[in-house]
Amino acid sequence: MASSLRLLPDSGRASAPSPAAGPSGSAKWAVGGIIGGSAAAGVLAAGSSALALYFARRVITPAKFRDADQEVLAVIPAGRSQHVILAATPETTVDGVYGFFFDGGRGHARIGRILSYSPAERTVLREVEAVYSGDFTTARRGWWSGAAYPDPAAMGLPSEDVLIGVDGGTAPAWLVGAAPASEAAATDVWAIMVHGRGASRQEGLRAVRTARELGMSSLLISYRNDGLAPSASDGRYGLGTTEWRDVDSAIGYALQQGAREVVLFGWSMGGAICLQAADLSRHRQVIRAMVLDAPVINWVDVLAHHAELNRIPSSVGRYGQLMLGHPLGRRLTGLAAPVDLKTMDWVARAVELRTPTLIVHSVDDEYVPYGPSAALAEKNPEMVTFEPFNTARHTKEWNLDPERWERQVTAWLRQQLAPRANPGGLEPAPGDAAPQ
The missing domain is CATH 2.40.30 (Elongation Factor Tu (Ef-tu); domain 3)
Known part of the structure; x- marks a missing residue:
């Protein structure tokens, strides 16, 4: 985003006026020198509230334009x-x-x-x-x-345009088949690519060759509010709390087409969406593994980071978070339902993550700090593997070094996709999952 407010772009940036230049900024910084006492305190409080609301709304409102910066x-x-x-x-x-x-x-x-x-x-x-x-x-x-290619054809890969039934209609997706059996052992595991906030399904093209060479078909999905899938009723991002339902629908589609298990790939907010799907999806038992690139592991940490980047006082940033999570705040933010940020703190919930997960994250990520990714791996080493990059910035680890990214992801996935012992010879039926 241009000017001073920058909020989690994945493949581009959308502009917003500088808080310091708008009414909320002038109220906060200028009034104190003009009037004093309780009146000044009231105006300052009003200015802080306006800035907190502006901050909260920017987090959850899809941008209409990209900033050609x-x-x-x-x-x-x-x-x-x-x-x-x-x-x-x-x-x-x-x-x-x-x-x-x-x-x-x-x-x-x-x-x-x-x-x-x-x-x-x-x-x-x-x-x-x-x-x-x-x-x-x-x-x-x-x-x-980070979207180096516009579509699978630009990579020389055959694909099919498919539609996935979601809330409010159908969401377009690309389906790229696995490599022929002569090149890779065909499997019944599909890869589902989940792009980040402000990005598109093009983002997942970076992982398609890796999935294809491992024998997986790839489903590159769209989801609510991304400009391709139907918009949510409130037109707001749920930061993962609503979007996971579209991933659930994509898993259902894959199962209907013959998949028995899936691997979820997620970038940035797409990582938060994948984590929610692994936790809440009715198909969660068929999620074999997850590969998360620069994922949002803890929204509270990310939002505090962006408040600091934009020189917003920490108390104002916390007030903005409260607006997102409080039932009454939705009247101001436009959310249909509050966003529970604490349930998406996977550092605090580390032991609850039971899906094998590879996290690839650059230590210089300017939008989503890598600290929670490293902390999650430290707290749950049985399930989480952390591979740090340097100098890649946000979600561009593959772009910096495609060979390294593909080598590390391929080696890790080969271990996860290896045949598993199945005592008693019993196999779960496709789509079996624990009741919600």
């Missing part, structure tokens, strides 16, 4: 390819492969390795690996993204 300085022909000169930022100066969206999102290019970097001029020259849509030579601004 990255400047394109020049696009240079390079034989049959192109190079691009970009303004140097903390994102563009990290090596790897990334997506770049321009022309309001209608254009999409895949940006590759760094060719040169000039700290003095604050510019970076990078290779343009592909332009999927739009005229990149006319691009002047855009946004950096």
Whole structure:
């Protein structure tokens, strides 16, 4: 997000006015010098309440627009390819492969390795690996993204467009089949990819090759409020407390198509959604494992981090959290039901997590601090494996080093997908699960 309020983007950023520049900021900081006593205290309290409400609403309201915060300085022909000169930022100066969206999102290019970097001029020259849509030579601004590919076809993978029944209608998904039996042993385990807040199903494309080579079909889903699936009745994010139902529907779809078990992949808020599904889904017993990339393990920690980033007093940030969780707060936030942040604190609930889970998380993640991920693995080493990255920033561990990401995830999943001893030779029926 541009200006000073930045709230959990996964593949792009949406803009919001600076709290300090708006009415709430002026009320909070300016009035104290004009009036005193109880009147000033009342105005300050009102200003703090307004800022807390603004903060709370930004967390749960889907952004309508992305902030084109990255400047394109020049696009240079390079034989049959192109190079691009970009303004140097903390994102563009990290090596790897990334997506770049321009022309309001209608254009999409895949940006590759760094060719040169000039700290003095604050510019970076990078290779343009592909332009999927739009005229990149006319691009002047855009946004950096972890979504390097627009669809499975861009990766050379066959896919099918399918619809999954969810609350309010149907949600589109891509179904990418497992590799042929000659390349990988076919299994009846499916991978379900769950993108993060403000992102799309494109985010999960980074894991499809890994799943495919392990013999898994991949279902890259959409869910409520992401612009493809039906919106929730209140038009608000539930931060995982509502979205998990769409993952539950996706698991049901996979079972109907012949899957016996699933592996959930989740990025950022998608990780929080997967954890909720593993806890609450009627199909939770068929969730064989989870691979979570930069997941939200504890929303209280993340929201406190964002309050600090935006120079919002901690007391105001806590008040915003209270608005999200209190039954009366929904009248102000627009939520249909309160969001219980404490039930999504998986550090506190570590021993309750009984699904084998791999967490991949960069220690320099600027949006979702890695501390809770490491703490969850420390508290529940039997179930949770933590693989730290460095310099990847948020949800871009694969982008930084695809080979390492795929190698680590593949090795861990091979262990989880190995045949399990089944005393007595009895097998559960497909879809069996404990009653809710």
